[in-house]
Amino acid sequence: MAQVIEAEHLVKRYGDFEAVHGIDFSVSEGACFGLLGPNGAGKSTTIRMICCLAEVSSGRLTVLGHEAHPGNLTIKRQLGVVSQEDYLDPSLTVRENVELHGRFYGMGYREAKSRAQELLVFLQLEEKGSEQVRSLSGGMRRRAVIARALMGRPRLLILDEPTTGLDPQARILVWRKIRELKQEGVTILLTTHYMDEAQRLADDLVVIDHGTILERGTPGDLINRVVGTECLEIAECDPGYGQSLVDSIQLLQVVSDWQGDSLMLFSSDMDPVIARLQEEKLLPTQYYRRRASLEDVFLRLTGRDLRE
Numbered sequence: 543m544a545q546v547i548e549a550e551h552l553v554k555r556y557g558d559f560e561a562v563h564g565i566d567f568s569v570s571e572g573a574c575f576g577l578l579g580p581n582g583a584g585k586s587t588t589i590r591m592i593c594c595l596a597e598v599s600s601g602r603l604t605v606l607g608h609e610a611h612p613g614n615l616t617i618k619r620q621l622g623v624v625s626q627e628d629y630l631d632p633s634l635t636v637r638e639n640v641e642l643h644g645r646f647y648g649m650g651y652r653e654a655k656s657r658a659q660e661l662l663v664f665l666q667l668e669e670k671g672s673e674q675v676r677s678l679s680g681g682m683r684r685r686a687v688i689a690r691a692l693m694g695r696p697r698l699l700i701l702d703e704p705t706t707g708l709d710p711q712a713r714i715l716v717w718r719k720i721r722e723l724k725q726e727g728v729t730i731l732l733t734t735h736y737m738d739e740a741q742r743l744a745d746d747l748v749v750i751d752h753g754t755i756l757e758r759g760t761p762g763d764l765i766n767r768v769v770g771t772e773c774l775e776i777a778e779c780d781p782g783y784g785q786s787l788v789d790s791i792q793l794l795q796v797v798s799d800w801q802g803d804s805l806m807l808f809s810s811d812m813d814p815v816i817a818r819l820q821e822e823k824l825l826p827t828q829y830y831r832r833r834a835s836l837e838d839v840f841l842r843l844t845g846r847d848l849r850e
């Protein structure tokens with residue numbers, strides 16, 4: 543099977559409201575696929591349909607070769623899910639939460655115990671194993687949820703914001719684990735609001751907003767196509783002055799974008815842009831020249847308005 547997830551004209555309606563508007567995408571076996579978008583874009587809704595927790599309103603959705611619908615255990619037993627809310631039992635210990643999940647996968651007591659131990663070590667949670675979940679910090683809870691999701695040795699791992707609230711050390715640990723799982727052949731669907739994370743981990747991604755796919759591709763493709771390889775960042779830029787900069791280089795291949803009060807000039811050929819600004823005596827005394835990033839692509843595609 544080449545495609546682990548296939549969505550065709552996938553729609554989700556809640557009453558009159560359409561949260562997902564007929565999206566098409568597919569996820570290849572062994573890939574890490576990023577589902578990116580601002581708050582309310584429809585990421586978790588899409589994930590809930592993939593995890594067989596919510597009904598597909600129309601269109602087609604197959605997961606691991608089977609049609610997704612609520613309660614499809616054939617799919618559910620092959621998935622590992624880190625949902626946006628963690629649903630750990632606060633009165634049980636970390637180890638008990640992880641071990642108990644083995645029951646869902648039909649594991650016996652011994653197998654569940656040894657698998658849970660392996661995963662607590664894998665996520666560096668062994669020392670916290672006998673503490674009640676209610677006493678854990680947010681980052682530790684997130685790691686416990688990841689351990690639990692891996693109990694059934696899933697073929698497809700769904701990660702809905704797995705690193706939200708983690709400190710930089712814990713994020714690096716989780717990234718390393720995600721890479722290790724990928725090397726073992728696990729397919730991963732990832733949502734995140736950290737664009738650096740998506741840029742590092744995703745082989746392929748879609749950017750969605752208001753339930754519609756805006757762009758798809760590899761992080762590198764999207765950067766080249768949507769903005770360009772380099773960025774000239776002018777912080778605290780006066781709008782009138784910014785406009786005169788943009789006007790003076792309009793014949794060059796430049797994409798301009800405001801991020802707050804900073805003006806971003808993007809191009810894959812920056813030297814002529816700087817030369818032109820110098821000739822026009824418009825080059826600011828302070829600017830920052832850097833590589834363009836997936837965050838630039840995201841902001842360019844989804845705009846500046848806050849959601850919901």
Ligand SMILES: Nc1ncnc2c1ncn2[C@@H]1O[C@H](COP(=O)(O)OP(=O)(O)OP(=O)(O)O)[C@@H](O)[C@H]1O
Pocket residue numbers: 556559561579580581582583584585586587588626
């Ligand atoms: N059960 C529900 N009933 C009605 N509307 C819902 C329901 N669940 C989600 N929505 C709406 O569907 C839209 C998409 O929500 P969703 O949770 O999929 O967004 P998201 O992309 O995961 O956002 P976030 O980044 O904030 O997690 C939102 O407008 C949300 O309010």
Ligand SMILES: [Mg+2]
Pocket residue numbers: 585586587626702
């Ligand atoms: Mg969500």
